[in-house]
Amino acid sequence: MEIIVVDDYNKMSKRAANIIASQVVLKQNSVLGFATGDTPLGTYKELINIYNKDDVDFSNIKTFNLDEYYNLPKDNDQSYNYYMSENLFKHINVKRENINIPNGMCENIEEECRNYENTIKESGGIDLQLLGIGRNGHIGFNEPDLKFEATTHLVHLDEDTIKANSRFFDSIEEVPTKAISMGIKTIMQAKKIVLLASGAGKAEAIYNTVKGPITPKVPASVLQLHPDVIIIIDKEAASKL
Numbered sequence: 429m430e431i432i433v434v435d436d437y438n439k440m441s442k443r444a445a446n447i448i449a450s451q452v453v454l455k456q457n458s459v460l461g462f463a464t465g466d467t468p469l470g471t472y473k474e475l476i477n478i479y480n481k482d483d484v485d486f487s488n489i490k491t492f493n494l495d496e497y498y499n500l501p502k503d504n505d506q507s508y509n510y511y512m513s514e515n516l517f518k519h520i521n522v523k524r525e526n527i528n529i530p531n532g533m534c535e536n537i538e539e540e541c542r543n544y545e546n547t548i549k550e551s552g553g554i555d556l557q558l559l560g561i562g563r564n565g566h567i568g569f570n571e572p573d574l575k576f577e578a579t580t581h582l583v584h585l586d587e588d589t590i591k592a593n594s595r596f597f598d599s600i601e602e603v604p605t606k607a608i609s610m611g612i613k614t615i616m617q618a619k620k621i622v623l624l625a626s627g628a629g630k631a632e633a634i635y636n637t638v639k640g641p642i643t644p645k646v647p648a649s650v651l652q653l654h655p656d657v658i659i660i661i662d663k664e665a666a667s668k669l
């Protein structure tokens with residue numbers, strides 16, 4: 429694992445955006461894996477700035493998002509479809525048909541998960557996967573568990589995650605309790621992984637990810653086994669290392 433400690437959130441975001449932009453410059457038809465949450469918002473802003481300066485062309489990329497809430501319509505302003513559109517996709521020249529996000533409104537979950545995995549494979553696999561991390565060490569929506577869930581699957585969200593995500597909803601009752609998420613194997617098959625974390629609230633998760641035992645109780649700890657991971661964190665998130 430390469431660990432890059434930067435001063436603050438803005439520097440973390442710039443560093444991550446530069447890595448993603450370089451990936452696309454070097455391989456125009458890159459397959460990019462994107463994440464949601466607060467952490468990558470600055471990275472997406474920086475990527476839009478880079479795009480507006482004409483420094484990178486996204487017209488040949490394909491994208492796959494890590495996860496989507498189950499049973500939340502795409503046009504709900506808390507869906508990850510909506511988030512990605514508002515915070516990145518509508519500002520750059522990615523082709524709509526090249527955007528993939530699990531369909532949380534699907535009728536057949538198993539079929540949706542299978543199709544999502546197949547579409548990733550048919551695209552040649554993910555070249556670069558961006559990740560945030562939950563305070564409990566989750567990546568995507570792979571919550572702490574007794575085993576690593578391999579492929580795209582339906583997840584029952586932890587109480588902690590539901591509480592953390594309630595800040596985006598009017599009340600905790602409105603927070604979806606399930607989601608469709610790439611599995612650990614899906615994430616681990618990405619050729620390159622960039623994990624971001626900012627703030628003291630993530631310090632313990634980062635410590636456990638980098639220095640702790642590899643265990644499904646800290647899903648991100650499996651990244652110790654990946655050959656090409658860059659962890660970009662600010663000083664506060666690095667404070668327990």
Ligand SMILES: O=P(O)(O)OC[C@H]1O[C@](O)(CO)[C@@H](O)[C@@H]1O
Pocket residue numbers: 463464465466467468559560561562563566567568569589592593
């Ligand atoms: O970046 P945030 O908002 O701290 O979220 C961390 C993690 O939690 C999630 O938002 C889901 O709970 C993930 O998508 C993200 O990686």
